[in-house]
Structure formats: structure tokens, C-alpha cells
Amino acid sequence: MNHNFQKDINAGLSASNKTLSSKYFYDKIGDALFVEIMNMPEYYLTKAELDIFKNQNKELINALKLDKTTFFELVELGAGDGTKTKQLLKALDDLNYDFRYAPIDISDNALKQLKTSINKELPKVQTEPKQGDYFDVLGSLKTAEHPIVVLFLGSNIGNLPDARAKEFIQKLDKNLKIGDKVVLGVDLIKPKSVVLPAYNDAQGITKRFNLNLLARINKELDANFDIETFEHQPEYNEDEGIARSFLVSTKDQTVTINSLEKTFTFKKGEKIHMETSRKYNDQILNGILQGSALKITGRLTDSKDLFADYILMKI
Numbered sequence: 001m002n003h004n005f006q007k008d009i010n011a012g013l014s015a016s017n018k019t020l021s022s023k024y025f026y027d028k029i030g031d032a033l034f035v036e037i038m039n040m041p042e043y044y045l046t047k048a049e050l051d052i053f054k055n056q057n058k059e060l061i062n063a064l065k066l067d068k069t070t071f072f073e074l075v076e077l078g079a080g081d082g083t084k085t086k087q088l089l090k091a092l093d094d095l096n097y098d099f100r101y102a103p104i105d106i107s108d109n110a111l112k113q114l115k116t117s118i119n120k121e122l123p124k125v126q127t128e129p130k131q132g133d134y135f136d137v138l139g140s141l142k143t144a145e146h147p148i149v150v151l152f153l154g155s156n157i158g159n160l161p162d163a164r165a166k167e168f169i170q171k172l173d174k175n176l177k178i179g180d181k182v183v184l185g186v187d188l189i190k191p192k193s194v195v196l197p198a199y200n201d202a203q204g205i206t207k208r209f210n211l212n213l214l215a216r217i218n219k220e221l222d223a224n225f226d227i228e229t230f231e232h233q234p235e236y237n238e239d240e241g242i243a244r245s246f247l248v249s250t251k252d253q254t255v256t257i258n259s260l261e262k263t264f265t266f267k268k269g270e271k272i273h274m275e276t277s278r279k280y281n282d283q284i285l286n287g288i289l290q291g292s293a294l295k296i297t298g299r300l301t302d303s304k305d306l307f308a309d310y311i312l313m314k315i
């Protein structure tokens with residue numbers, strides 16, 4: 001893990017357009033900051049998807065066409081704190097479905113907290129967390145003989161550029177059996193006036209979340225980023241439906257990463273791309289699914305039509 005972190009940070013900061021992967025936001029501090037982000041008034045995504053999981057969990061279960069007499073596995077990719085998922089777990093448990101919950105996350109800390117909270121709140125739910133990058137863990141789904149339902153919520157897929165999202169769907173498709181399902185949570189295309197504040201909150205929590213990755217590099221790779229000299233700059237391109245977050249160097253400077261024995265130069269105004277958040281509609285999703293055997297069989301939206309959970313089935 002540390003080796004991958006080091007390798008990816010080196011590659012990202014050596015590129016002509018500097019970039020850092022948003023999957024590295026989530027250390028212990030990053031996990032806690034993301035919980036704060038989910039509670040911000042501007043961050044409509046979690047509230048909208050929670051509305052679906054709280055108020056339409058029976059419709060969701062019906063749409064998944066699960067058989068009460070057959071054991072199945074609920075695999076969640078990038079589970080985080082599982083707030084929304086717990087609504088579904090509770091409903092499945094109350095209805096006596098026979099299942100196991102397998103949350104997968106790159107953050108060991110997030111998984112430990114999730115397991116503790118499920119054991120306490122839903123003691124009958126069997127939980128088997130797995131730490132790792134979900135791209136790497138997908139291969140292990142192939143060996144399962146029981147039905148699988150994959151949860152990929154929170155518009156996590158939106159963090160992947162379209163080509164990578166397509167690659168992800170192809171890999172997921174290859175590793176699922178006919179009849180397996182996916183619940184894919186996506187943020188819907190909407191105006192800039194709604195989207196941009198979600199990545200640029202008044203309290204500056206998103207700014208701290210982004211800067212924490214520089215602090216993480218300082219700590220884990222023995223680097224000397226001067227955090228105060230980088231500004232947070234989110235952008236939303238309404239035509240594309242893509243939000244992007246950048247950190248911008250406020251001066252000409254060099255940063256040394258001792259574990260890489262390397263120095264990186266930043267010009268005043270130079271950007272580091274930190275995160276992509278693609279917004280979806282049916283057409284964009286169908287483009288991503290094209291060429292796979294995953295087909296849309298259902299779609300649930302929140303009461304304000306901000307967010308959608310698509311049900312996909314491998315046919």
C-alpha cells in the first residue's frame with residue numbers, strides 16, 4: 001500500500017499536468033473530514049441518496065428481485081461510513097433475507113469503524129470487510145457461487161474519468177455471473193449554482209479535505225509541502241457535467257519528497273488536479289455501459305430529483 005502510494009504520488013507530481021489521485025484523500029483525518037463534508041448543508045449528494053435508502057428501501061429490494069430462500073452477498077465498493085447502506089441492511093434483516101455484507105474500502109480505518117458500528121447497531125448482520133483498491137478486489141467476485149449484489153454508491157463512479165469508468169464497468173461485468181446485480185448511485189446533471197457549492201463550502205471543509213492530502217504526503221513520504229501556499233479551486237463545466245477540484249500554488253516554489261529523493265517545482269498559479277466528479281444522466285450512463293452485459297433494469301431517484309440509484313443486471 002505504502003509502495004503504491006509512493007509510486008502514484010511520484011507519477012502524479014512528475015506529470016506535465018500535475019495530479020494526485022482522490023483515492024488517497026482517505027486516511028484517518030480524511031475519513032473524518034469526509035463525514036463532515038457529508039453533513040455540510042451544501043453537500044446535497046449524501047442527503048439525496050439517503051432519502052432514497054431511507055424512504056424507498058422496499059422499492060429498492062423489490063427492484064433487486066432477491067429470493068428469500070437463497071443466500072446472497074452484498075458487496076459494497078468504497079463503503080465509507082455506510083450510513084446509507086445501514087438503512088438497506090436493516091430492511092433486509094427485518095425481512096429475514098439470508099445474506100452477508102462485504103464492505104471493501106481502501107481505508108482500513110473506515111472499515112474498522114464500519115464493522116464496529118454494524119456489530120453494535122445490527123448485530124445479526126454478518127459483516128466481512130476487505131481492505132483494498134476496488135479495482136484489485138473485483139477479481140475475487142468471480143469465484144463466488146452464490147448471487148452477488150454490488151453496491152457502488154455516493155457517485156463514487158463519478159470520480160473516475162469516463163475512459164476509466166468504462167474500464168471499471170468492463171472489469172465488473174467480467175467478474176459477475178448472469179443474474180448478479182449492481183446498485184449504482186450517481187449524481188445527476190444539474191446547474192452550476194447547485195453543484196459548485198458542494199465542492200466549495202462556506203466553512204472551508206472541502207479545502208481542508210484537499211489540503212490534507214498534501215499533509216499526508218508530508219507525513220508518510222517525509223515531504224515539505226507548505227500547506228499554506230496552496231489554494232483550493234473547484235470548477236464545474238456545465239456543458240460536460242464534470243466538476244474538478246484543484247490545488248493552486250500561490251507562489252513559485254520547490255517541494256522535496258525525501259522518501260523519493262526528489263524535488264518538484266511549482267510555478268505561481270500552477271494547478272494540481274485533485275478530484276473529478278462527473279455527473280450523469282441516462283445517456284451518459286448508457287455510453288459507459290456500452291459493450292458490457294450490464295443493463296439498466298431500474299432507477300430510483302430522491303424526492304428532489306438530484307440523485308439516482310440505478311439497478312443494473314448482468315444479462
Ligand SMILES: C[S@@+](CC[C@H](N)C(=O)[O-])C[C@H]1O[C@@H](n2cnc3c(N)ncnc32)[C@H](O)[C@@H]1O
Nearest residue numbers: 023026078079080105106107132133134153154
Ligand atoms: C466519497 S466516499 C463515499 C463513501 C460511500 N460510498 C458513500 O456513498 O457515502 C469514497 C469512499 O471510497 C473509498 N475509496 C475511494 N477510492 C477507492 C478505491 N480506489 N478503492 C477502494 N476504496 C476507495 C474511500 O476510502 C471512501 O471511504
